[in-house]
Structure formats: structure tokens, C-alpha cells
Amino acid sequence: MRLFAERGFDTTTVADVAAAAEVSSMTVFRYFPTKEDLVLADDHDPIIVDHIRAQPTDQPMIQRIGTALLESTSAQSPDERAMLLARLRIGLSVPALRSRMWDGQYQTQRYIAEALADEGIDEFELWVAAGACISAATAAIVRWAERGGTEDLAELMAVALRIVIHSSDRSPS
Amino acid sequence: MRLFAERGFDTTTVADVAAAAEVSSMTVFRYFPTKEDLVLADDHDPIIVDHIRAQPTDQPMIQRIGTALLESTSAQSPDERAMLLARLRIGLSVPALRSRMWDGQYQTQRYIAEALADEGIDEFELWVAAGACISAATAAIVRWAERGGTEDLAELMAVALRIVIHSSDRSPS
DNA sequence: TCACATCTGTTAGTGTCTAACACATGGGGC
DNA sequence: GCCCCATGTGTTAGACACTAACAGATGTGA
Known part of the structure; x- marks a missing residue:
């Protein structure tokens, strides 16, 4: 949410979020089925x-x-x-x-x-x-x-x- | 619409639609901003x-x-x-x-x-x-x-x- | 300590969509 | 008839979301 608010949703990649959370992109998708669910959960x-x-x-x-x-x-x-x-x-x-x-x-x-x-x-x-x-x-x-x-x-x-x-x-x- | 009805929306690629219309994929995206707009226009x-x-x-x-x-x-x-x-x-x-x-x-x-x-x-x-x-x-x-x-x-x-x-x-x- | 389940990473791949450039076609002015 | 130009289209390269299959790590219970 912090990244999306700072840099915009479309311009922030899932890889960015994963890096900020210190995990791989795959791990993000394992918990959130889509990028959108990161915001909407x-x-x-x-x-x-x-x-x-x-x-x-x-x-x-x-x-x-x-x-x-x-x-x-x-x-x-x-x-x-x-x-x-x-x-x-x-x-x-x-x-x-x-x-x-x-x-x-x-x-x-x-x-x-x-x-x-x-x-x-x-x-x-x-x-x-x-x-x-x-x-x-x-x-x-x-x-x-x-x-x-x-x-x-x-x-x-x-x-x-x-x-x-x-x-x-x-x-x- | 015919392709989507026959083979399903997710399993039909834009390339399939483009081929059926005898144009390139690029041309499809020029008239319909997203694949979804093919159905929703x-x-x-x-x-x-x-x-x-x-x-x-x-x-x-x-x-x-x-x-x-x-x-x-x-x-x-x-x-x-x-x-x-x-x-x-x-x-x-x-x-x-x-x-x-x-x-x-x-x-x-x-x-x-x-x-x-x-x-x-x-x-x-x-x-x-x-x-x-x-x-x-x-x-x-x-x-x-x-x-x-x-x-x-x-x-x-x-x-x-x-x-x-x-x-x-x-x-x- | 070992067997096992759970969690995570890596790799390779598909598909949507964008951007930049080149090519073709067809009509209007000279 | 010829050129100019606008419009439409194709090609290529690429970013990014997302999936599938496999391999390694970690922790828990017997």
C-alpha cells in the first residue's frame, strides 16, 4: 500500500513489492492471487x-x-x-x-x-x-x-x- | 464473440481473434484497447x-x-x-x-x-x-x-x- | 535423528499490451 | 500521370502479470 500510494499502482511492479517485502515475486502471488488483491483484500x-x-x-x-x-x-x-x-x-x-x-x-x-x-x-x-x-x-x-x-x-x-x-x-x- | 462463445474467453487468445479476422494482433489492439472491450463494446x-x-x-x-x-x-x-x-x-x-x-x-x-x-x-x-x-x-x-x-x-x-x-x-x- | 509437511526460490514459459518504426494503399493537387 | 500525404496495417522488441514444475530450505513431530 505504501509503494502504491507513493509511486502509483500501474507504475509499481509486483517485483517492486516483492523486493520491498524481501521475498520473491512468486511468494507474493502465492498469497495474493492477483496484483489487484494486494489493495483489495x-x-x-x-x-x-x-x-x-x-x-x-x-x-x-x-x-x-x-x-x-x-x-x-x-x-x-x-x-x-x-x-x-x-x-x-x-x-x-x-x-x-x-x-x-x-x-x-x-x-x-x-x-x-x-x-x-x-x-x-x-x-x-x-x-x-x-x-x-x-x-x-x-x-x-x-x-x-x-x-x-x-x-x-x-x-x-x-x-x-x-x-x-x-x-x-x-x-x- | 463467436470464438469466445465456442472456446471460452480465457482460452481464446487475442492472436486467435486476430487470425479469425485475418488481421494482426496489433490491429485488434488498435480498435479495442483491451481484450475485454471485444465483448463489452x-x-x-x-x-x-x-x-x-x-x-x-x-x-x-x-x-x-x-x-x-x-x-x-x-x-x-x-x-x-x-x-x-x-x-x-x-x-x-x-x-x-x-x-x-x-x-x-x-x-x-x-x-x-x-x-x-x-x-x-x-x-x-x-x-x-x-x-x-x-x-x-x-x-x-x-x-x-x-x-x-x-x-x-x-x-x-x-x-x-x-x-x-x-x-x-x-x-x- | 529422521521423516514429513510446509514454505520459499528458481526457471521457463504464455499471454496481454505498449512503443517505435517501416510499409502499403488510396485520394487530391500540380 | 506523378507526387504528397494521410490513414491503415504489419513487424519487432520489450515490459509485465501470471502459471507450472521442480528443487532447496525450514521447522515439527515421532
């Missing part, structure tokens, strides 16, 4: 799923997902926030990384839909609701990163989720 | 923007975007549908292409937000609304492709958009 999905499962089941589906996303973001430590910002700073400016980030959110969407399956909700409706919430959360995160992390991420995300969810008065299940 | 964004601009301005923003997406999909010819399905068939199964597809939607989101700027709406709210609609449209398109294109895409998209928009009673601007 994170384990936030299980945390989100935990928060999803902890939501009261008497709420509308879209509300449960949105609240879970908001909670799992609010629970981040300052260190995690700093790491997230560093990742986004590099990731949003490099096309290859940006694409991979969106795909990471697609994976998150799949995890969420999987965690909430078997509740009798229509599969497609669940998928759409998860997509809408993730889209809103992403909008907040991107905006936050573009402003250099100076704004309140949790508040931004709450605003974004409110736009998508607004006064949903539909019943659960 | 499309020009749907301007059409969406046209439909966006054609919406009555007395509707809520999210409604205008959603309707425009639905219209520009409904207006597709059978040939365009077939091409879309072929692209999705290959694209969804190849990680590198899937990632790039998501990034294409990010670009679409930017076009939409740009087309609707200067209307006095809060920039962030506009961005979130566009993201939610695109997310819904994408859910419909992916579902449609996963079912082999047998379902009614316009109807799927209408259902998805209704979930995101539902009975929004907020005023425009």
Missing part, C-alpha cells in the same frame, strides 16, 4: 452478514439490510477507517481496481441475499432490495472518500439509505 | 441520456430516471436483445468481464447524474437516486440473462424499479 463481508442476522425480523427487508450496513460501518475503528480511505484513494483512481471494487460489492450482495434466503421472501425482491441498499452505501462511501474522509461517513450513509428506503410502509415477509 | 449510454432528457420534469427525480431506463430497454430491437444476451452470457461467467460490466454501469451512473445536473437538485441525492435505479435495472437484466432470456425483460425491470421507487410521494426539485 478485506474481510468486511462476514461482519455485514453478522449484523444482518442480528436485525429484528419484524422490520421490512430493505430496512433490515440498510440498518445492518449502517451499523457495520459505524462499528469500524479509526484504523479500519484509515485503511478503507487508503484503499479507496488508490482504488477509485485506477480503472482495474475500481472495477474489482464493484465486483466485490456484487459478492457482498450475494452474501446478503444468501443470509436472508429461506425467510419466505421472493428471491428477486430480496436481491433488488440488497442491491439498492448496497448502491446507497457505496454512494456514501465514494462521496466520503472523494472528500478526503473529512465528512461523517455514517451520517452520509444514513442520508443515502433514507433516500432509497424513505418511508417504506410495507409489511415484512 | 456497446453504445447504450447516449440512448439512456436521450430518454432521461425526454422525461417530464414535473416527476420526482427517481421516477424520471427509472422510467427512462425502462423506456430505453423496451425500445431495444430483437437483434439488440440477442446481442445483449450473448454479452451477458459470456460476461457474467468470466470474472474479469463481470468486473468491467459493473464499471460500465458506474459510467452510466455518471452520465445520468451529469445529464440531470443544473436542475437545482442536491448532487448527492441525485447520485443516490441514479445508483438505486441502475442497481434495480441491473438486477432485472442479470436475472433475465440467468434465465436464458426467456422472461420478459421489460416486465422484470418494471418490477425491480417498483421495489426501489415504490410509492414515492415526494415533490420534484
Whole structure:
């Protein structure tokens, strides 16, 4: 991350990273399947799923997902926030990384839909609701990163989720 | 597209495509910046923007975007549908292409937000609304492709958009 | 101390993509 | 008809990401 931030992602080779880590290039590829994974490796999905499962089941589906996303973001430590910002700073400016980030959110969407399956909700409706919430959360995160992390991420995300969810008065299940 | 469908994307080299087109590899890269662009090249964004601009301005923003997406999909010819399905068939199964597809939607989101700027709406709210609609449209398109294109895409998209928009009673601007 | 699994390095190779230069083709002005 | 020039294309050389197969090192348990 230090090398990428200093010299740029595209202009830093895997060999450079390997040398800085005092290992061979092969060793890097053994732990990170691609160069992109050096930046994108994170384990936030299980945390989100935990928060999803902890939501009261008497709420509308879209509300449960949105609240879970908001909670799992609010629970981040300052260190995690700093790491997230560093990742986004590099990731949003490099096309290859940006694409991979969106795909990471697609994976998150799949995890969420999987965690909430078997509740009798229509599969497609669940998928759409998860997509809408993730889209809103992403909008907040991107905006936050573009402003250099100076704004309140949790508040931004709450605003974004409110736009998508607004006064949903539909019943659960 | 034929080669990729027959022999797989990863197992078909650019040299193979170039040979089939009876040109050199260099010529391929001159017209398509990357191998992925051989599959992903499309020009749907301007059409969406046209439909966006054609919406009555007395509707809520999210409604205008959603309707425009639905219209520009409904207006597709059978040939365009077939091409879309072929692209999705290959694209969804190849990680590198899937990632790039998501990034294409990010670009679409930017076009939409740009087309609707200067209307006095809060920039962030506009961005979130566009993201939610695109997310819904994408859910419909992916579902449609996963079912082999047998379902009614316009109807799927209408259902998805209704979930995101539902009975929004907020005023425009 | 030995057998074994795990980790790491080396080598050789494939494939994407770039840069620089040379060649061919075809149309417009003299 | 001939040259000039723009455009399109091919060739070559090369950087870099990534893979596969093999060999050496290291540490752990019996």
C-alpha cells in the first residue's frame, strides 16, 4: 500500500513489492492471487452478514439490510477507517481496481441475499432490495472518500439509505 | 464473440481473434484497447441520456430516471436483445468481464447524474437516486440473462424499479 | 535423528499490451 | 500521370502479470 500510494499502482511492479517485502515475486502471488488483491483484500463481508442476522425480523427487508450496513460501518475503528480511505484513494483512481471494487460489492450482495434466503421472501425482491441498499452505501462511501474522509461517513450513509428506503410502509415477509 | 462463445474467453487468445479476422494482433489492439472491450463494446449510454432528457420534469427525480431506463430497454430491437444476451452470457461467467460490466454501469451512473445536473437538485441525492435505479435495472437484466432470456425483460425491470421507487410521494426539485 | 509437511526460490514459459518504426494503399493537387 | 500525404496495417522488441514444475530450505513431530 505504501509503494502504491507513493509511486502509483500501474507504475509499481509486483517485483517492486516483492523486493520491498524481501521475498520473491512468486511468494507474493502465492498469497495474493492477483496484483489487484494486494489493495483489495478485506474481510468486511462476514461482519455485514453478522449484523444482518442480528436485525429484528419484524422490520421490512430493505430496512433490515440498510440498518445492518449502517451499523457495520459505524462499528469500524479509526484504523479500519484509515485503511478503507487508503484503499479507496488508490482504488477509485485506477480503472482495474475500481472495477474489482464493484465486483466485490456484487459478492457482498450475494452474501446478503444468501443470509436472508429461506425467510419466505421472493428471491428477486430480496436481491433488488440488497442491491439498492448496497448502491446507497457505496454512494456514501465514494462521496466520503472523494472528500478526503473529512465528512461523517455514517451520517452520509444514513442520508443515502433514507433516500432509497424513505418511508417504506410495507409489511415484512 | 463467436470464438469466445465456442472456446471460452480465457482460452481464446487475442492472436486467435486476430487470425479469425485475418488481421494482426496489433490491429485488434488498435480498435479495442483491451481484450475485454471485444465483448463489452456497446453504445447504450447516449440512448439512456436521450430518454432521461425526454422525461417530464414535473416527476420526482427517481421516477424520471427509472422510467427512462425502462423506456430505453423496451425500445431495444430483437437483434439488440440477442446481442445483449450473448454479452451477458459470456460476461457474467468470466470474472474479469463481470468486473468491467459493473464499471460500465458506474459510467452510466455518471452520465445520468451529469445529464440531470443544473436542475437545482442536491448532487448527492441525485447520485443516490441514479445508483438505486441502475442497481434495480441491473438486477432485472442479470436475472433475465440467468434465465436464458426467456422472461420478459421489460416486465422484470418494471418490477425491480417498483421495489426501489415504490410509492414515492415526494415533490420534484 | 529422521521423516514429513510446509514454505520459499528458481526457471521457463504464455499471454496481454505498449512503443517505435517501416510499409502499403488510396485520394487530391500540380 | 506523378507526387504528397494521410490513414491503415504489419513487424519487432520489450515490459509485465501470471502459471507450472521442480528443487532447496525450514521447522515439527515421532
